Amino acid sequence: MAYLDHAATTPMLPEAIEAMTAQLAVTGNASSLHAAGRRARRTVEEARETLAGALGARPSEVVLTSGGTEADNLAVKGLYWSRLAADPRRTRVLASPVEHHAVLDAVDWLATHEGATVEYLPVDPYGRVHPEALREAIARDPGSVALATVMWANNEIGTIMPVRELADVAAEFDVPLHADAVQAFGQVPVDFAASGLAAMTVSGHKIGGPYGIGALLLGREHTPVPVLHGGGQERHVRSGTLDVPAVAAFAVAGRLAAEGREEFAAGVGALRDELVAAVRAAVPDVILGGDPVDRLPANAHFTFPGCEGDSLLLLLDAAGIECSTGSACTAGIAQPSHVLLATGADPDLARGTLRFSLGHTSTKEDVAAVAEAIGPAVERARSAGLS
């Protein structure tokens, strides 16, 4: 089996498994005052410090959540509500159209249920939001912007956004900018303080940590209205008993992701380049998605003209290659990728995509398997056509 879907989830690192299993046997609610509680709290706070260190943030800026989706929802909805409460004119939400559904559906929900006006920022053919586009959108009426949200790197096509420049623009107008950095963490340098972001989402299971844990990096001056109400944990913006084993393991994975990033990016990037070259050799008319240079090192995204992505998935799965079409699905029904559509791609082309995402367990053999299987698979999928 060639597992090339690390952007969906990547195997846990042995060190993270060790940290997690060690904590599973320890009792203690980090909110309790007794010795067991203090022990759990110590584990959590050390993990928070570790994560802060790995992400260029202060420990108090790390708000632990149940994962990327919750962190995105907290940032988008919470900041919208708090900014609107402070000034009722702030009803505009600026978002890139290539966001993950955790952001996209959250801003849509604000539009349909909370009276928000969502404005999608234009993107270039690589799916990138340019700072000037953000400036233009804010400048139309700076006082009415609640927040802006632009992902650090795209989960489908791998394009990296100019986060620092975007944050500078937002800062000029005092608009909080949120970035979903779930795919960026561990692959490109992610430094929260240097980024100038107000809020930033990261997730455990994309970097070799466990499922069900993530964090919203949240500048100290920002107090989003909570999505989850309860015991007041996590700066009162995210209630709920902390999952100590997951937090501990997330921190280990986060530290290793930051420490090993440069070496990982170089190694996985070289492997990815081999994969791109092999696919191009086998399928000359393939289209590489996203920015050819300024992209996630582990991401390879392709459009195969005349093919249904689903057919390719089936054929490659049968050949022992696990990848993804890259786009979201409704009840398992493939939809043309909203990311590709936003970049101006032809709707028929947007159905014929595959995303290969590499990770820490990827090998040359995985790439060789793709090189061998992709040509015949594309040929077959083409003959099956677009249904």
Added chain:
Amino acid sequence: MTENAYPGDHGSPAPYPGRAMTQTPPQTPPQSTSARPLRVLAAMSGGVDSAVAAARAVEAGHDVTGVHLALSANPQSFRTGARGCCTIEDSRDARRAADVIGIPFYVWDLAERFREDVVDDFVAEYEAGRTPNPCLRCNEKIKFAALLDKALALGFDAVCTGHYATVVLNEDGSRELHRASDMAKDQSYVLGVLDERQLAHAMFPLGDTLTTKDEIRAEAERRGLAVAKKPDSHDICFIADGDTQGFLASRLGAAEGDIVDEAGTKVGTHQGAYGFTIGQRKGLRIGHPAADGKPRYVLDISPVNNTVTVGPAEALDVTALTAIRPRWCGAAPEGPGRYTAQLRAHGGETPVSAAMEDGELTVTFDEPVRGVAPGQAIVLYDGTRVVGSATIATTTRRAAPAATA
């Protein structure tokens, strides 16, 4: 719609006359005589039959991939009642069954093809005063055409479904479609539209099942398939609430017209002739009874002048019919012949004489039959063998010539 009985309704199956071999998946692959395992695409509705069929195909040694057909562009989240297989819940049930069986599973979006080939056709047929059977249409155009073609293109050898019917491979390599071993569960009628090429790539692992539906459920239970207790689906899958008239009214709009008796006297009004089926008794809402006090039935539907003609049950008796668009399972029959005919999915058999004349099938019934409507399919059988099917175009009534399409 009235339920009419035919001679021999639900009779026991005729003995199987000298067939070369019965096709059950392990022994006789549909594509070749070699014993190599086939790449099989199992259409999984989320119901118990298709799940057991897929499991049996796996057990027979084939390389099986499950696929659920998404036939609705806007699927409902959950099933309501016993209709359809098009909800997200059905898709999840199918996926769960595939996981238990241990096969890959995909959802294929055939909603557009289904709308064009089945739903739009269904509406157009009613609009023209005919009574279509969308299940046959789906088998002909979707499951054993759109789905089969895609499957073949992707390298599969066969499409497997949970239908109760039997494919027989003759020694000369030709194929025949036969009734299921258990006549009570037989579904060969809705497969009567398949030609030999389609049959060559069809696999019906439940066809030789002599067990009852309860036993199929028990088999599903034994295999750990959670769909074991799921209710059977009935009726038309794309009309979720079962209200065919309401569905047609929403598509075709309401148009008041007259209900007249055989003499042409107006006896009531209706909101659209398309909402009626020949042989229908309920829902006429005629205020006063007929002179003879007997119930009245829909005898004729005339979309041109939006008129529905009603009359006594006897006037429904059909002695002969013509049918168009014949499709033969194998070679077309030559000259007049003696067959049995089936006129609806759960109907019985009736003896007929049939012949092809100028590309049209003419059928004469030994005994008059009731509830025959243009648009329905007639499937001809020779013993248990499906000879072919055609779409009823005109009928001849015993008393006077009547309905035309």
